Amino acid sequence: MKYFPTPDEKIRLSEVNRAVEAAFSEHGLGNVQMPPKVYVTFPHGDFRTMPAYLPAQHIAGVKVVNVHPANPKRDLPTVMSLTIILDVDTGRPEAILNSTRLTDLRTGAGGAVAAKYLSPKKDVTLGLIGSGRQAAAQVEAIALELNVTGVRVWSRREEHSEAICKRFPGLDCKAVSIEKACDCDILVTTTPSRNPIVMNEWIHEGMHINAIGADAPGKEELDPAILRRALVFVDDPAQAVHSGEINVPVSRGLYSPGEIAGTLGEVVLGKKRRNSKDQITVFDSTGLGIQDLAIADIAMRDAESIDLPFP
């Protein structure tokens, strides 16, 4: 059994995007096993368990990931993660990966795949609502699929917006107001908000939105009126209803699961798509265990590992 402490170090993001795209395709074909993620809640956070099996890659395993919002005060990341990989044929644990950074990368790749298929334009301006690790991962991954001509960032603290712009010196990146950040081709929301912060009137026709931040019951970032105007695609319907961007509107009767336009897997397969360049599309991302397996599969190829005795 191997332990991979830094499995992201040598990873190529273009390869990650393709692997995650292939995983969504398998999901769209119904060729995966992936029970909805399971939540356990603590007084000051929670953890989620995500078992999955991706037969096309002959890989299976479980990601365990926490969310503790007060961690930065203790100099710890809010989100940390381990992934266990099991041998499909024998069930033997083959590897354990530190998947904290891989989680950002695979979520970024999911957003990039959504943007690739759902954006009506190839030359795009990005608007970022939130400026943390997830926002940076989205920019990096999307920039591999589309020609990003500018980035406009809003964060509760302007210095955070400026910090993320410094990471992308090659892009025209500026800190702006939330309303101005929404005036873009592709909007990416990555905040932990529990109330809508992106208003319907700021959203124009032809936009695509990656709604990333809502990943637990009670979280939402978008004015529910946006969902009613848009075609909403999800990664997994059960997870989206339980904990994605649509979870609060569904629980309040403002949005019905029957209105979901389709899954990203169906979009990748060409079974579902935007119908006109003027439509608004939303990708409601909750994160799939098969994305974690797809990226682990790549990461283990080149990363350094420590041998551990097992059994």
Place this chain on the structure above:
Amino acid sequence: MKYFPTPDEKIRLSEVNRAVEAAFSEHGLGNVQMPPKVYVTFPHGDFRTMPAYLPAQHIAGVKVVNVHPANPKRDLPTVMSLTIILDVDTGRPEAILNSTRLTDLRTGAGGAVAAKYLSPKKDVTLGLIGSGRQAAAQVEAIALELNVTGVRVWSRREEHSEAICKRFPGLDCKAVSIEKACDCDILVTTTPSRNPIVMNEWIHEGMHINAIGADAPGKEELDPAILRRALVFVDDPAQAVHSGEINVPVSRGLYSPGEIAGTLGEVVLGKKRRNSKDQITVFDSTGLGIQDLAIADIAMRDAESIDLPFP
């Protein structure tokens, strides 16, 4: 983060029994979080994911455990397991345990707790149906709670029955027919059977049965008529209906979940009990994530570990 390759080496079984008993008590009080275990199935086996949180011990984590029946042909155990322990306050992964052997021990302890509370006698003969690791763990753990005056073992292969008897030279242990093994005070079934192999007519009044083997949909060891005659206690009702001894009878309409007499947690708390010494009692064990946390908590105290870099 620490890795414990052999966390069972220095463990004291009497301590395990008490810790597991305390965990059942917390379960009976409703003081735990433990979503039902999640199954992922492979062509030649499966794996289960068991997240849990035991606030009384301030411990949380996830056990991952496979079942691959053909593994012995490859010189691998059928069942192997890892457990991840997370810090409750920060969600940081604190430890990873090789929990293959701990799984046997905690299941043994669960059976011992059930026998302690549900056996009407203190001096008992044990009957074993099945003679593998689980059977041995049951004998060891039960012998700490009750005075075992004899062990009668049936296994499909008589040399296996003789092998387990050699492990217990201090006990009067003999290989016998299945019918004779059932003529005992406490019967322990630990086979992977998918059809009843213990017949109703072999079971007499006043017996207690630990039904351990059935741990997945489709598995059963007891003639359903036994369940109708007995008071059936479960570790967790949802898991028992899904994958315990009662799963097949429930799915065929031969047993109703409403007939369950109670949980082992309620028994430990004294809320539920056998009503007379002539009743037959059954403990339907599926295995609880909180049992795994309780034993991990003890194991980590004394076992040797390897330091791993994280994050």
